[in-house]
Amino acid sequence: MIRHLAGKVGGALVSLLFVVALGFLLFRVIPGDPVVAMTRGRPVTGDQLAELRVRLGVDKPLGEQFVDYLTAALQGDFGTSYVYSRPVMELIGERMWPTILLTGTATVLAVVLGLWLGIRGAWRRGSRSDRISTGAALAQWAMPTFWLGMLLSLATGDLFPSGGMRYPDTPPDFLSQAVDVAHHMVLPCLTMIAVVYAQYLLVMRSSLLEEMHADYLTTARAKGLRDDVVRRRHAVPNALLPTVTLVFLHLGLVVSGAITVETVFSWPGLGLLTYEALTGPDLPLLQGTFVVLAGAVITMNVFADLLYRVLDPRVRAS
Incomplete structure (x- = not known):
């Protein structure tokens, strides 16, 4: 029974790790620029858009973004919501x-x-x-x-x-x-x-x-x-x-x-x-x-x- 339980829990952890990685890649293919969506209807300059991208971390290469995301996710931190400007886990809770x-x-x-x-x-x-x-x-x-x-x-x-x-x-x-x-x-x-x-x-x-x-x-x-x-x-x-x-x-x-x-x-x-x-x-x-x-x-x-x-x-x- 212990061996069976350990196998099930181990398989669940592997599946969850795969889901964490899939979550990053899946939502990167959604059409639309989050920075443009956040500033829609507001008078912003190109420099301000670039600064906002740096602040949100979406200006980095995709591989670097994935490493940062995975490191934080393994610690239970999914970042800060773009819309609400609050921690994601706080909103989910x-x-x-x-x-x-x-x-x-x-x-x-x-x-x-x-x-x-x-x-x-x-x-x-x-x-x-x-x-x-x-x-x-x-x-x-x-x-x-x-x-x-x-x-x-x-x-x-x-x-x-x-x-x-x-x-x-x-x-x-x-x-x-x-x-x-x-x-x-x-x-x-x-x-x-x-x-x-x-x-x-x-x-x-x-x-x-x-x-x-x-x-x-x-x-x-x-x-x-x-x-x-x-x-x-x-x-x-x-x-x-x-x-x-x-x-x-x-x-x-x-x-x-x-x-x-x-x-x-x-x-x-x-x-x-x-x-x-x-x-x-x-x-x-x-x-x-x-x-x-x-x-x-x-x-x-x-x-x-x-x-x-x-x-x-x-x-x-x-």
Whole structure:
């Protein structure tokens, strides 16, 4: 187990190092000059533009920029944002918790809803409820997220806030703030759930259908166990295994937020921060958010591999 854990952690660190290097190269091919974007609409001279390039370090050769970036990144320093003139990690830290609140809540609800409908649909395969739930999930999954968010905003009118995280005049006590944030979360949360839960439904349904005619279920029924007991104690635990990786992969994506949803609803999280960085382009901020996102996904994949060994004895024996 220790050898397996060391191998997984070592592989994750190598992957993260590759992501750090890729983050530098990837955002250097984005069209647009950050210096020109920062000074757009302002009367600046050529000397001032050159001085700003020196200050930002974009006047150096690409190889020298990469060495400086990699050295600082290995120390946890991703530089200073061009737009905000603040440390990148400080900005990410501020925006991370609103994103975790929104996307974490939506992910948990989507997992519960998707698994429940997937189990129900597989056990009643071909029924009217199975066809309706599967068809609705596929239709919602096919919808562009930003388009669905705007539709929900138009459909609900003034019933729910369509932007921001809280009202500025909300009383400062905890209960009032919590109710206000929950009120603002309704539309973006519903949008994310509607798009994401279909993946869990389809994977769970497919996995359970593969287990339906297994010999161990026939044996359990022959022992006289009720159908719901056979499903709950025998079929579902085995069918859950393929879903574990998908769930943990999405848990890693929780940190990134949903760029489209946060942008449509002006939710002050990492998704909106990434969108703002792209419009710059704010290279240090883009690199920092990219590495944080990739690191979260890699970490959750390691946890999924370890949990798989706990849930499935066949993996431990291999």
